[in-house]
């Protein structure tokens with residue numbers, strides 16, 4: 001693992017003018033905020049009346065949501081399908097057996113997204129890092145496969161949006177990370193050359209390989225103890241990025 005603290009590793013960052021940062025679980029604490037939103041949804045929708053265990057429902061939801069997001073990132077499933085099907089599959093796996101399952105799934109998704117954007121936990125150090133990068137003169141942009149409207153609301157948490165020049169979303173260009181098109185689209189917006197850009201993200205299968213493939217430098221935020229050997233730098237906390245940039 002590169003520490004990013006020595007002069008040699010920092011040399012290749014001297015050309016960097018532009019930073020792209022992933023949103024979920026890099027700036028905005030998605031996993032924590034999502035837990036609250038899901039549990040609230042389960043309660044508000046009265047799911048406890050037919051499903052004995054929230055934990056069981058939660059585990060099914062996480063499983064199907066993860067599977068569907070992998071398909072979405074590959075461009076193999078539409079957003080509207082993902083949103084409803086994750087709840088539909090979790091309901092069915094939890095033995096919900098009324099024939100309004102698609103209706104309930106759709107209502108749960110709306111409730112969940114509504115609850116999600118109200119949550120404001122940021123990843124530790126997020127605001128401090130944004131202020132630091134801003135003070136050092138970097139252009140700061142975000143690059144995310146998350147949904148329009150939802151992502152913009154998340155960036156309002158703690159006033160993160162005041163630091164961001166371009167909010168680049170896969171929905172705007174129709175191409176998801178790690179596919180090359182979204183990185184080319186992002187470059188066309190900011191006008192920087194590949195060697196002037198660094199990507200910071202927590203996903204070793206989307207953020208980092210996609211950015212490397214586009215010729216960008218990469219900083220991998222390893223919060224789940226999953227190595228990503230192709231990353232130029234790996235940090236375990238956002239504030240460690242200050243040692244690199």
Ligand SMILES: [Mg+2]
Pocket residue numbers: 022023024025026201202203
């Ligand atoms: Mg992420």
